[in-house]
Amino acid sequence: MLYDYLTSHLNISQEVAIFMERIENSLAAEFKKADQIAEYNQAKVLAAMQACRLSDTHFNDSTGYGYNDEGREALEEIFAKIFKAEAALVRPQLISGTHALAAALFGNLRPGDTLLSPVGSPYDTLESVIGIRPTSGSLKEYGVNYAQVELTADGNFDLPAIKAALQTQPKMVTIQRSKGYSWRRSFTVAEIKSLIQCIRTESPRTIIMVDNCYGEFVETSEPIEAGADIIAGSFIKNPGGGIVPGGGYVAGRAELVERAAERLTAPGLGSAVGPSLGMTRTLTQGIFLAPQTVSSCIKGAVLAAETFNRLGFDVLPSATATRTDIVQAVKLGQPQHVLAFCHGIQKAAPVDSYVKPEAAPMPGYGDGVVMAGGTFIQGSSIELSADAPMRPPYIVYFQGGLTAAHSKAGVVFALDELVKAGLVSL
Numbered sequence: 001m002l003y004d005y006l007t008s009h010l011n012i013s014q015e016v017a018i019f020m021e022r023i024e025n026s027l028a029a030e031f032k033k034a035d036q037i038a039e040y041n042q043a044k045v046l047a048a049m050q051a052c053r054l055s056d057t058h059f060n061d062s063t064g065y066g067y068n069d070e071g072r073e074a075l076e077e078i079f080a081k082i083f084k085a086e087a088a089l090v091r092p093q094l095i096s097g098t099h100a101l102a103a104a105l106f107g108n109l110r111p112g113d114t115l116l117s118p119v120g121s122p123y124d125t126l127e128s129v130i131g132i133r134p135t136s137g138s139l140k141e142y143g144v145n146y147a148q149v150e151l152t153a154d155g156n157f158d159l160p161a162i163k164a165a166l167q168t169q170p171k172m173v174t175i176q177r178s179k180g181y182s183w184r185r186s187f188t189v190a191e192i193k194s195l196i197q198c199i200r201t202e203s204p205r206t207i208i209m210v211d212n213c214y215g216e217f218v219e220t221s222e223p224i225e226a227g228a229d230i231i232a233g234s235f236i237k238n239p240g241g242g243i244v245p246g247g248g249y250v251a252g253r254a255e256l257v258e259r260a261a262e263r264l265t266a267p268g269l270g271s272a273v274g275p276s277l278g279m280t281r282t283l284t285q286g287i288f289l290a291p292q293t294v295s296s297c298i299k300g301a302v303l304a305a306e307t308f309n310r311l312g313f314d315v316l317p318s319a320t321a322t323r324t325d326i327v328q329a330v331k332l333g334q335p336q337h338v339l340a341f342c343h344g345i346q347k348a349a350p351v352d353s354y355v356k357p358e359a360a361p362m363p364g365y366g367d368g369v370v371m372a373g374g375t376f377i378q379g380s381s382i383e384l385s386a387d388a389p390m391r392p393p394y395i396v397y398f399q400g401g402l403t404a405a406h407s408k409a410g411v412v413f414a415l416d417e418l419v420k421a422g423l424v425s426l
């Protein structure tokens with residue numbers, strides 16, 4: 001039915017529709033898996049709200065300092081329960097995932113400390129935060145050292161090298177769950193658990209942070225259950241459920257979360273201040289909807305994986321792999337393919353569908369990035385979107401979709417654009 005409408009009303013070619021409908025029909029088992037995970041996580045979120053006795057009165061607003069904001073406190077308790085953390089910071093004042101991660105890092109690191117990434121280079125924007133790319137105000141400028149252990153050639157943890165690096169007993173380790181903008185596997189919660197066990201054995205006092213961006217609710221457990229001390233993420237990704245207009249969270253051991261709060265607000269103020277500014281209801285609704293929204297994204301990602309794999313492109317992960325984030329990478333190999341894919345995603349958008357995205361410099365990113373996403377919320381990548389740093393081997397990172405139908409339609413539009421440009425033949 002979706003395909004009928006796309007061909008008759010939205011200018012998708014018949015051959016693309018037939019090709020994709022056949023692929024979709026072969027993926028029923030994968031879609032069912034996504035539904036089952038969403039149902040489990042929905043129950044988990046519901047249980048947390050009930051246990052915290054969430055009430056209508058919690059949606060009242062606070063202003064100014066935001067002292068004694070009961071809604072904010074209830075929501076933070078709900079987040080802590082969902083993620084099995086002692087405490088959580090759930091704030092519209094955290095601008096993004098990068099800001100939440102930066103608050104956790106700056107809050108917990110001191111001059112002379114070392115931060116170690118045992119999983120290769122971190123997400124592009126973290127390079128500026130850490131100071132890998134010289135940046136004013138970076139951790140490096142404050143005298144925090146950084147060390148990195150590359151992944152093995154096949155994308156796994158290099159345990160001997162990680163053990164060697166841990167002999168210096170670094171203050172903090174950062175593990176990125178999602179592939180971000182790099183061609184590597186995303187790490188499942190089980191894999192993160194095995195890495196954390198290794199870190200604990202070699203360096204028991206090291207604070208272990210997991211960058212949970214794009215990972216929330218893709219599996220039935222989360223990194224704190226795997227032994228992480230602190231996690232962070234963004235509300236314009238998974239845990240905002242697609243409706244939260246901005247913000248971020250940090251969750252984990254209470255003392256570590258409080259240090260992140262002191263960095264976000266000010267020493268001595270910490271988590272005790274922070275007006276909710278009318279956001280509490282939307283934030284709460286967002287986390288309630290998130291399991292379902294995430295499953296919609298997974299369906300589009302699975303469809304993209306199978307479609308482009310059948311067309312001979314390398315995809316990561318494959319359609320049947322265990323997923324731990326909503327990102328689907330497709331190695332398209334040529335800049336014109338990347339642009340056509342992104343033009344297709346843009347044409348599938350509810351907002352700004354008539355514009356043509358081009359590569360442009362982005363704050364915090366090294367290379368030019370082309371970003372397609374006609375989203376209701378600026379930059380939201382839980383909504384249908386595709387991003388590609390314009391560098392060889394020209395990989396596009398596809399994610400999002402507020403509904404499964406829209407996420408799937410995005411893949412159809414992307415393929416249709418490639419076919420119409422003569423870059424792919426079916």
Ligand SMILES: *Cc1c(COP(=O)(O)O)cnc(C)c1O
Nearest residue numbers: 096097098123178180213214234
């Ligand atoms: C998106 C992302 C970030 C940064 O989040 P923003 O909200 O864009 O600042 C950090 N790490 C990973 C793995 C991400 O996917």
